[in-house]
Amino acid sequence: MMKEYIIAIIGLSTLLLAAVAAYGVTTVSTEMQDNKPAPVTMPDYSDELSALSMQVAQIKSDVASLNTIKTDIYKIQEKLVDLEKQNTQQVQQPQTIQQSRLLIDLDKYEYLPGETVKIIVTGAEPQKMAQVQFLDDGFILLNNEAWSDSTGTIMYGLKLSSALPAGTYEIRLVADAVTESQQIRIRAPSSTxxxxxxxxxxxxxxxxxxxxxxxxxxxxxxxxxxxxxxxxxxxxxxxxxxxxxxxxxxxxxxxxxxxxxxxxxxxxxxxxxxxxxxxxxxxxxx
The missing domain is CATH 2.60.40.1930 (Macroglobulin (MG2) domain)
Incomplete structure (x- = not known):
């Protein structure tokens, strides 16, 4: 009788242990299910990427435009250099022509003291003032003003001093930085x-x-x-x-x-x- 009772107690204990074990497994499973992480959702950057692509395309277009502008600037610089060269040539050319055509003509080349030297100058700039100078060995004795007419001609009478000693003198014309000279001779007057x-x-x-x-x-x-x-x-x-x-x-x-x-x-x-x-x-x- 006692043996059967003990066997019954052992069987009941086994059932209880099995039930507790089953509950623990169920609880752990439930907790594991409850603690399962939520699925990860990736953000959508497609709009931003599209905008960035458009910006990159615009930058490439701007760079191409800048290269075109740079090329145009180089061309403009080359044209400016050519224009400056042409302008320099045009400024220098008239001066060369003016220097080659200026001419002094005197009524004679030997004078007595007190006589008047009749000077005719051609090739000067029209309606411009010029300097008529009388020099002795490079030293300016007289410096007078004269004006050219509408044809660039200057007519001037230079009165010589009656006290001039005999010798060689120079008549110089200065017009617009162009200089032309002519020598004359003064001789001592005789009794005749x-x-x-x-x-x-x-x-x-x-x-x-x-x-x-x-x-x-x-x-x-x-x-x-x-x-x-x-x-x-x-x-x-x-x-x-x-x-x-x-x-x-x-x-x-x-x-x-x-x-x-x-x-x-x-x-x-x-x-x-x-x-x-x-x-x-x-x-x-x-």
Missing amino acids: DTSNTASTSFTVQTGKSIYRNGEIIDVSGIGKPNTSVVATLTSPAGKVYTANTSTQSDGTYVLFYSPSQPYDHGKWYVTASNEAKTVIVYLIIQ
């Missing part, structure tokens, strides 16, 4: 020259080579003492103004003109006569 000069010399000169509108034009010189001087002033348009006077006992004389205003602009000339001798001088009215 002195007597001839006293009896036949006749000079004419204006107070200045350039006058302005409204100024009185003065003409003076030396002629045969106590004789008549007749002079006419002619405008560029052909108007003629006449004046008469007589030389003093020393042969000097002076005339004044006041033409009707406004004066004609340009080159005028004075034609003066004394004892069958005629001299023409030129002046400019601005």
Whole structure:
């Protein structure tokens, strides 16, 4: 009887242990299922990637445009260099032409002290001022102004000092940085020259080579003492103004003109006569 009771207790204990074991397994399984991680969801970057692709394409296009602009800049620089060279050649060419065509012509090349050197210059720039210089061994004795006319011609009378010693001198013209020179010779007057000069010399000169509108034009010189001087002033348009006077006992004389205003602009000339001798001088009215 006791043996059967013990066997019954052992069987019941076995059942209880089996039940507890089954519950523990079920609990662990349930907990494992409850602790299973949730599936990972990957974000969608397709829109961002598409935008980046468009930006990269735009950058490539911009780089290509910059390369084109760079090429254009190089071409423009080359054209500017060519234009600068052409401009330099055009600036230098007129100067070369001007230097080669400037010419001084004198009425003669040997003078006595006190005579007037008649100078005609061609090839100067029209309506420009020039310097007429008289030099002795490189030293400037006289430096006067003269103006060219509309054709680039300069006419000027250079009065020599009566105290000049004999020798070789230089007449120099400076116009727009272009210089041209001509030598002349001054010889000592002889007794024959002195007597001839006293009896036949006749000079004419204006107070200045350039006058302005409204100024009185003065003409003076030396002629045969106590004789008549007749002079006419002619405008560029052909108007003629006449004046008469007589030389003093020393042969000097002076005339004044006041033409009707406004004066004609340009080159005028004075034609003066004394004892069958005629001299023409030129002046400019601005």
